[in-house]
Amino acid sequence: MKHTLAVLVENRPGVLARIAGLFSRRGYNIESLAVGQTENPDIARMTIVVDGDDRVIEQVSKQLHKLIDVIKLSDITEEEYVDRELLLVKVNADPSVRGEIMQIVDIFRARIVDIGRNTLIIEATGDEGKINAIEASLRPFGIKELVRTGKIAMVRGPKQ
Amino acid sequence: MGITGAQALVRTLEEEQVEIIFGIPGGAVLPIYDALNETNIRHVLVRFEQAAVHAASGYARTTGKPGVCLATSGPGATNLVTGIAGAYMDSIPLVVLTGQVPTSMIGTDAFQEVDITGITFPITKHNYLVKDPNDLPRVVKEAFHIARTGRPGPVLIDIPKDVAAGICSRGAPERVELRGYKPTYKGHPNQIRNAARLMQEAERPVIFVGGGVISSGATEELRKLAETLSIPVATTLMGIGSFPENHPLSLGMLGLHGTAYANYAVTEADLLIALGVRFDDRVTGLVEKFAPRAKIIHLDIDPAEIGKNVEVNVPIVGDVKLVLQSILALVEEKKNEEWLAKINEWRERYPLEYGNKKETLRPQYVIEELGRLTDHQAIVTADVGQHQMWAAQFYKFARPGSFLTSGGLGAMGYGFPAAIGAQLGNPEALVIAVTGDGSFQMNMAEMATAMENNLPIKILLFNNSGLGMVRQLQHFYCERRYTAVEFTGNPDFVRLAECYGAAAYRIQSPEEVVPVLKEALNNDRLTLVECVIDRDEWVYPMVPSAKGLDEMIQYRDVEGKQNE
Ligand SMILES: Cc1ncc(C[n+]2csc(CCOP(=O)(O)OP(=O)(O)O)c2C)c(N)n1
Numbered sequence: 124m125k126h127t128l129a130v131l132v133e134n135r136p137g138v139l140a141r142i143a144g145l146f147s148r149r150g151y152n153i154e155s156l157a158v159g160q161t162e163n164p165d166i167a168r169m170t171i172v173v174d175g176d177d178r179v180i181e182q183v184s185k186q187l188h189k190l191i192d193v194i195k196l197s198d199i200t201e202e203e204y205v206d207r208e209l210l211l212v213k214v215n216a217d218p219s220v221r222g223e224i225m226q227i228v229d230i231f232r233a234r235i236v237d238i239g240r241n242t243l244i245i246e247a248t249g250d251e252g253k254i255n256a257i258e259a260s261l262r263p264f265g266i267k268e269l270v271r272t273g274k275i276a277m278v279r280g281p282k283q
Numbered sequence: 284m285g286i287t288g289a290q291a292l293v294r295t296l297e298e299e300q301v302e303i304i305f306g307i308p309g310g311a312v313l314p315i316y317d318a319l320n321e322t323n324i325r326h327v328l329v330r331f332e333q334a335a336v337h338a339a340s341g342y343a344r345t346t347g348k349p350g351v352c353l354a355t356s357g358p359g360a361t362n363l364v365t366g367i368a369g370a371y372m373d374s375i376p377l378v379v380l381t382g383q384v385p386t387s388m389i390g391t392d393a394f395q396e397v398d399i400t401g402i403t404f405p406i407t408k409h410n411y412l413v414k415d416p417n418d419l420p421r422v423v424k425e426a427f428h429i430a431r432t433g434r435p436g437p438v439l440i441d442i443p444k445d446v447a448a449g450i451c452s453r454g455a456p457e458r459v460e461l462r463g464y465k466p467t468y469k470g471h472p473n474q475i476r477n478a479a480r481l482m483q484e485a486e487r488p489v490i491f492v493g494g495g496v497i498s499s500g501a502t503e504e505l506r507k508l509a510e511t512l513s514i515p516v517a518t519t520l521m522g523i524g525s526f527p528e529n530h531p532l533s534l535g536m537l538g539l540h541g542t543a544y545a546n547y548a549v550t551e552a553d554l555l556i557a558l559g560v561r562f563d564d565r566v567t568g569l570v571e572k573f574a575p576r577a578k579i580i581h582l583d584i585d586p587a588e589i590g591k592n593v594e595v596n597v598p599i600v601g602d603v604k605l606v607l608q609s610i611l612a613l614v615e616e617k618k619n620e621e622w623l624a625k626i627n628e629w630r631e632r633y634p635l636e637y638g639n640k641k642e643t644l645r646p647q648y649v650i651e652e653l654g655r656l657t658d659h660q661a662i663v664t665a666d667v668g669q670h671q672m673w674a675a676q677f678y679k680f681a682r683p684g685s686f687l688t689s690g691g692l693g694a695m696g697y698g699f700p701a702a703i704g705a706q707l708g709n710p711e712a713l714v715i716a717v718t719g720d721g722s723f724q725m726n727m728a729e730m731a732t733a734m735e736n737n738l739p740i741k742i743l744l745f746n747n748s749g750l751g752m753v754r755q756l757q758h759f760y761c762e763r764r765y766t767a768v769e770f771t772g773n774p775d776f777v778r779l780a781e782c783y784g785a786a787a788y789r790i791q792s793p794e795e796v797v798p799v800l801k802e803a804l805n806n807d808r809l810t811l812v813e814c815v816i817d818r819d820e821w822v823y824p825m826v827p828s829a830k831g832l833d834e835m836i837q838y839r840d841v842e843g844k845q846n847e
Pocket of ligand 1: 666667668669670671693694695696718719720721722723745747749750751752753
């Protein structure tokens with residue numbers, strides 16, 4: 124099962140390497156990892172998605188917790204949270220299909236952020252399901268390039 | 284106004300009451316070595332940086348204070364890696380200082396540059412690359428705090444040359460504040476109650492202890508617990524010395540080369556009380572067959588150890604000493620007569636044995652006599668191999684911190700440098716390095732260090748002309764096809780030791796053992812005693828790979844039969 128971990132870390136050089144290295148050397152797979160500063164510039168927050176059974180997740184969490192730079196770690200999988208991914212996709216779009224693509228963009232409430240002679244760049248945000256769906260809808264036109272950020276997540280309601 | 288980073292470093296080391304630093308200088312650490320001129324901290328110049336870490340480890344394990352070592356950037360730093368990994372696996376507190384190229388050159392593949400913080404991420408408890416001299420005092424203070432608290436371990440500080448030479452105008456903070464680091468010392472009261480109840484009710488309990496008992500200083504509490512509830516005690520290799528092996532409740536070591544009675548007891552136990560251990564695979568054998576009838580209580584300061592290798596019924600995260608004190612307050616005296624009788628039966632029927640002592644020189648006999656002649660009180664280090672197991676099995680250790688060996692990493696070359704650290708930390712103690720001809724050759728140049736520092740260490744070298752333990756594995760698992768395990772180019776070790784100015788003896792027959800050992804032990808110089816032994820000497824018992832502990836091969840099953 125996929126788990127979403129929210130990890131607060133010291134915002135210092137090398138911390139990302141420590142965390143990524145911990146996963147690889149214990150043979151755990153990171154599905155996605157997104158990092159950025161928080162409201163406190165000394166602290167960064169990572170949203171890590173890992174796949175594994177309860178035992179694996181327990182070990183991952185405990186080992187992460189052992190790192191001196193990890194301030195707080197919570198497995199928010201079972202909580203109510205809002206999550207988003209950002210997608211940028213460059214898709215083949217000669218004039219004959221542009222209208223159709225713009226419709227799709229509308230339906231997903233995405234945006235066109237660049238127009239080339241035969242291509243469009245589209246930006247979309249949403250949860251994983253929505254991002255997967257828009258990607259699938261655009262695939263028939265021919266995707267030239269695609270980037271996704273990985274998931275960021277925040278638990279609903281007042282901060283605990 | 285300020286002092287240099289290097290001077291600030293040395294001052295902070297003084298504040299941390301560092302007495303000895305083991306190391307070798309180089310270009311990147313020139314400012315640090317220069318600053319050492321102004322202090323009473325003793326610098327011990329070793330011959331190989333690996334020996335500096337091992338010596339620091341021997342010092343730490345016998346004094347309870349973090350060991351400190353220092354090496355230059357690049358090759359100096361990489362030579363430390365084996366020792367750091369060993370200390371990490373064995374939870375030994377160390378502060379490791381490395382030089383680094385100047386900050387302006389970091390990342391350019393400069394001469395003698397290596398990313399030592401990157402290399403040591405997985406084998407340090409924490410590490411630092413210091414970029415500003417003003418940070419040095421704080422970082423050093425944090426490093427000592429991290430190394431010695433919680434689950435102890437090595438902490439590395441990488442110091443670029445310009446940072447050591449630059450100006451530092453800040454002192455160390457009063458207190459260490461690390462928001463991501465708060466070890467748990469007190470166990471959870473409910474779990475403590477559960478544990479106490481299970482201990483009180485168990486009919487066939489076994490206590491099984493590791494290095495955590497020694498590092499938390501819990502040997503007294505351990506003895507009280509065992510005696511109050513009449514529970515036999517088995518130890519891991521790292522736990523040796525935490526419980527006196529001449530005690531009627533001692534089972535000795537368990538696991539791969541553990542005693543038959545310890546392994547049977549664990550297999551039959553209805554309750555296993557695991558204290559400061561990590562369920563290493565050399566201890567459990569096949570995990571599915573490990574303590575199959577037992578409920579397990581696991582007490583450790585590192586939450587990540589609990590449930591890692593085996594499933595646990597009562598997990599307790601905390602300091603072994605503190606938690607045992609709480610448990611002791613809850614339990615009442617109890618006798619487990621039937622269980623202890625059964626264990627004694629195993630003890631008598633399946634003792635540690637090795638056949639004749641009189642006809643040929645047997646390593647087990649030498650160790651037994653060494654134990655007797657030193658009243659089991661010496662500090663003994665061992666390298667890795669058969670000799671290490673014989674030392675663990677036959678010396679009969681009585682004191683915590685008296686047996687030092689590379690447990691988790693199993694690094695050959697550990698023993699002799701560790702003895703150097705132990706002797707420097709305990710000038711009055713009798714320190715003996717038990718080694719093999721393979722292991723000794725990895726760090727034998729340190730005889731020069733021992734001579735230079737007038738260390739009267741005794742080296743007991745078992746010479747079987749090869750890599751005995753691997754030869755044993757090939758004997759059992761590769762149908763005696765011996766590959767790359769026999770040495771034909773060994774030096775004359777007695778003459779070699781004499782070249783360094785040490786005293787040296789050679790034992791070839793059993794009658795020589797006692798007189799030579801006596802002479803060597805009374806010598807106040809560095810002394811090497813070489814015992815020439817048969818290369819077909821095996822370590823028994825032995826649990827074959829992927830088997831349960833009770834499926835071990837014993838001496839009686841193999842050689843005992845042949846001799847009948
Ligand atoms: C650094 C290192 N290299 C290789 C090994 C693998 N190894 C384990 S025991 C052993 C043989 C040790 O030989 P020796 O020191 O002579 O001891 P003996 O087993 O003969 O008593 C070897 C090569 C190891 N443990 N450490």
